[in-house]
Structures are given as C-alpha cells and as structure tokens.
Amino acid sequence: MQIAIIGAGYVGLTSAAVYAKLGHTVFAVRKDAEKVAMLKRGQVPFYEPGLPELVAEGVASGRLIPTTSYAEAVPKAEVIFLCVGTPPLPSGEADLSQVFAAAKEVAENWGPSPSPLPKGEGDRAKARSGEETYKVIVDKSTVPVGTAEKVRKVIEENVKLKMQNVKCDFDVASCPEFLREGSAVHDTMNPDRVVIGVDSDRARDMLLKVHEGLPGERLVTDIATAEMLKYASNAFLATKISFINEIANLCDEVGANVDEVARGMGMDPRIGPAFLKAGIGYGGACFPKDTKALHSIAFWHDYDFKLLKAVIEVNQTQRRHFLQKIRQTLGTLEGKKIGILGLAFKNNTDDVRESAAVDISAWLIKEGAQVRAYDPHAEGNARAALPELITCPAPQEVAKDADALLLLTEWSEFRDLPWGTMKEKMRQPIVLDGRNLLDPKSMRDLGFTYISVGRP
Numbered sequence: 294m295q296i297a298i299i300g301a302g303y304v305g306l307t308s309a310a311v312y313a314k315l316g317h318t319v320f321a322v323r324k325d326a327e328k329v330a331m332l333k334r335g336q337v338p339f340y341e342p343g344l345p346e347l348v349a350e351g352v353a354s355g356r357l358i359p360t361t362s363y364a365e366a367v368p369k370a371e372v373i374f375l376c377v378g379t380p381p382l383p384s385g386e387a388d389l390s391q392v393f394a395a396a397k398e399v400a401e402n403w404g405p406s407p408s409p410l411p412k413g414e415g416d417r418a419k420a421r422s423g424e425e426t427y428k429v430i431v432d433k434s435t436v437p438v439g440t441a442e443k444v445r446k447v448i449e450e451n452v453k454l455k456m457q458n459v460k461c462d463f464d465v466a467s468c469p470e471f472l473r474e475g476s477a478v479h480d481t482m483n484p485d486r487v488v489i490g491v492d493s494d495r496a497r498d499m500l501l502k503v504h505e506g507l508p509g510e511r512l513v514t515d516i517a518t519a520e521m522l523k524y525a526s527n528a529f530l531a532t533k534i535s536f537i538n539e540i541a542n543l544c545d546e547v548g549a550n551v552d553e554v555a556r557g558m559g560m561d562p563r564i565g566p567a568f569l570k571a572g573i574g575y576g577g578a579c580f581p582k583d584t585k586a587l588h589s590i591a592f593w594h595d596y597d598f599k600l601l602k603a604v605i606e607v608n609q610t611q612r613r614h615f616l617q618k619i620r621q622t623l624g625t626l627e628g629k630k631i632g633i634l635g636l637a638f639k640n641n642t643d644d645v646r647e648s649a650a651v652d653i654s655a656w657l658i659k660e661g662a663q664v665r666a667y668d669p670h671a672e673g674n675a676r677a678a679l680p681e682l683i684t685c686p687a688p689q690e691v692a693k694d695a696d697a698l699l700l701l702t703e704w705s706e707f708r709d710l711p712w713g714t715m716k717e718k719m720r721q722p723i724v725l726d727g728r729n730l731l732d733p734k735s736m737r738d739l740g741f742t743y744i745s746v747g748r749p
C-alpha cells in the first residue's frame with residue numbers, strides 16, 4: 294500500500310520504517326530539510342537502538358521515502374498517519390496545533406490516490422481516471438477524545454476551500470501507538486495489540502491491511518474508544534509506578550524491601566510484574582504529558598479524577614523526596630562535589646524530556662553543589678536543557694574527588710562499573726541509587742555507604 298507518515302520523530306519514523314519493512318511504500322514527511330537529508334542517507338537524528346539499520350534498509354529498498362514535501366507524499370497516499378507532537382500547554386491540556394496544521398496541509402495537497410481495495414471494474418476505472426480520492430487519515434499521536442472529528446472538519450473545510458473540483462472522500466481513524474523509547478523498533482515489530490478506531494468498514498479494512506504481517510491481537514473499536522484507550526493505558530502504567538513509589542517510601546519507614554514486595558506482587562497474574570520498579574519517578578515525553586492531559590480532559594467534563602491527580606502529585610514529589618535523601622546524607626550541599634550517573638529519562642535513549650535526573654542536577658546546582666555528570670548518550674541533550682551542567686566523557690571522571698555519586702538513570706552498564714576503582718577515586722564512598730540498579734550487599738561489602746529507594 295502507499296502510506297504517508299506526517300512527523301518523523303520516535304513514533305513517526307519508527308512506524309514508517311516498520312511499515313516499509315512490511316512491504317508498503319512509505320513517505321516519511323518532515324519539514325526540516327537537514328533532518329530529511331540525514332534520513333535519506335539512512336541516518337537517524339536521535340538515538341534509538343536498531344532504528345538506523347531499519348531506516349537505512351528501507352531507504353535502500355526504495356520503500357521508505359523521506360521527504361519535506363506534502364505535495365510529493367499526500368496525493369499518492371491511501372493512508373496518512375499524523376504522528377506530530379502534542380506537547381502540553383501550561384494548563385496541562387495537549388497542544389493540538391501541530392495536528393491541525395498537518396491536517397490542513399494534507400487537505401491542501403489532496404489528490405487522487407490509487408484506488409484502495411477496489412470492489413469492481415467500475416472502481417478500478419474511476420481510480421485510473423483519477424476521480425477516486427479516498428484516503429484514511431489516522432491519528433497516531435496521543436490526542437484527546439474528539440480530535441479525529443476535529444481533524445475531519447479541518448480536512449473537509451480546507452479541501453473544499455482549495456480544491457473545489459476535487460472530490461474529497463475520506464475517513465478519519467485513530468490508531469494509537471504503544472512503543473517505548475529505547476525499544477521502539479522491537480515494540481513496533483511485536484505489538485501486543487493493534488488498536489484500530491474507525492467508523493467505517495472501508496477504513497477498518499485498509500488499516501487491517503496496513504498491519505498485515507505484524508503479530509498481536511487486532512482490536513477494532515469506535516474512534517473515541519481508541520483515543521481514550523491510549524490515555525487510559527499510559528495513565529494506568531503511570532499509576533503503577535506512583536503506587537510502587539509510595540510503597541517504597543513506606544518500605545523505607547518500616548524496614549521492608551520494595552524490590553521483593555514488587556516481585557511478590559508481580560507473581561499474581563492479576564497484578565503482573567511490569568512497571569513496578571520503584572525509583573525517582575517517571576519522566577519522558579509521554580507519561581507526564583498524557584497523565585496531565587487526561588486529568589485536564591476530566592476537568593473539562595466536570596469530572597474530578599482524584600486518583601490521577603494523586604498519581605501526578607506523587608510523581609512530582611518522588612524526585613524531591615530523593616533530593617531530601619541526598620540532603621540527609623550529605624548535610625549542606627553548598628560546595629559538595631557530586632557525581633551524577635545518568636541523565637536520560639530512562640535507559641537506552643538520549644531523551645531528557647521531563648527527566649528526573651536533569652531536575653535533580655538542576656536543584657543540586659542551585660543549592661551550590663559542584664555537579665559533574667556522565668551519560669552514555671544523553672549528555673548533549675542534557676547540556677542543552679541545563680547549560681550550567683558539566684559533563685564528563687567517562688563515569689570514572691565523575692567519581693574523582695566526589696563526596697557522593699548519584700545513580701539516576703537505569704543504564705545497565707552502570708551495574709558493571711569497576712565499583713572498587715570508583716570508590717578509590719572518591720572523597721567519600723557514598724552512592725545514592727535512585728533506580729535500585731545495584732546490589733545493596735555487594736556495594737556495602739565494597740565499603741560503600743549505599744542508599745537506594747525502599748531498600749533500607
């Protein structure tokens with residue numbers, strides 16, 4: 294099939310590369326000419342394991358076509374995915390301006406598409422004559438319920454306005470994406486479920502066809518349900534994290550071990566083991582934004598979503614709670630040399646959006662500490678977010694003369710550091726592990742004062 298993907302970030306580019314791998318022809322539309330030139334060379338402008346190889350393969354096969362031009366992509370496309378950003382407004386609501394701007398440009402570049410699933414010779418003749426312009430416009434960005442309907446209006450109005458002689462036959466749909474940064478390729482190639490929110494059989498059949506060849510259950514719903522399902526999934530995962538963080542804080546008080554508590558809870562199939570890792574709270578481009586957006590949706594419908602409000606509050610407090618632990622351990626922070634291991638919001642990504650590690654670094658600097666940090670991939674983005682941050686090219690360098698080391702991102706390589714040598718370089722052998730990554734006994738056996746979250 295011929296597909297256009299508008300927006301080539303984590304979701305858009307990964308989806309484009311995977312659909313190309315499935316055998317579709319995919320136009321990946323991005324306005325930034327420099328980034329498109331990179332993509333054409335098979336390079337990816339952000340760190341995502343496995344994606345550069347998949348993009349290079351798609352571009353070399355001719356099935357993945359990066360372009361800055363809607364005019365090149367839209368007329369040929371049968372299915373158009375909107376994968377642009379929906380960042381939070383100060384109110385917490387999702388900013389949909391990029392979604393509507395993309396829909397408008399799609400409309401302005403409307404044109405005949407090859408007849409999808411032609412039913413007979415009549416349809417095929419129509420397609421050949423260029424009369425057939427049926428397309429499915431799909432929201433893949435996380436958007437509030439009702440957005441697809443607004444997209445429908447934007448397209449109708451703008452196609453009519455610009456191209457009065459072109460028949461505008463289309464459906465809107467919602468096809469939320471559940472990939473995680475750091476494992477985006479794996480998640481997209483192996484979805485647990487493909488959710489298809491549609492209000493027509495024709496759109497349903499086309500979207501089922503797009504995803505042919507991928508494993509996972511197909512769940513066909515109405516559009517509003519699909520839109521809500523994505524928010525509900527992210528909010529529930531965020532709830533699990535905030536819940537276990539509160540249990541961890543209580544474990545600190547009562548002398549229990551949260552890792553073992555979570556392991557035991559996870560053995561119950563009704564609970565499941567995933568997303569029960571205590572730490573310094575969730576960050577990233579999705580959970581903080583989507584929980585706030587869902588809370589705001591509830592607010593505008595006069596519904597007080599108390600549980601979600603608490604989830605958001607607990608998450609905001611959790612990183613401050615860790616700062617408090619640092620203060621309790623080191624006393625005043627003024628003049629203290631503190632080494633930071635990890636700046637990304639999670640491992641296997643260079644993304645620092647809403648990163649607890651960057652927030653904590655900023656607070657330490659504000660309190661007069663001398664902070665030096667290491668991250669295998671996120672140093673550049675962290676310095677852009679926090680220019681006063683000093684970064685080092687190796688973990689051993691942040692350990693040098695440090696009064697304490699803070700482990701703030703769960704990179705597995707930190708587990709294998711030569712901790713004995715690290716200790717020798719430090720002024721005081723203190724490690725505060727905000728991700729419960731290291732083994733408390735091994736660290737204490739090495740002579741460290743080792744403090745983690747919910748493992749007294």
Ligand code: UDX
Pocket residue numbers: 470471472473474475527530534567568569570571572573574575576577578579580638639640
């Ligand atoms: C999330 C969802 O998992 C994904 O389905 C959705 O499409 C986008 O949002 P992502 O933000 O990329 O994905 O990463 P994820 O692995 O979910 O982690 C989010 C945050 O939660 C990270 O800061 C991570 O460190 C934290 N986390 C995750 C925990 O603190 N504990 C856990 O048990 C799991």
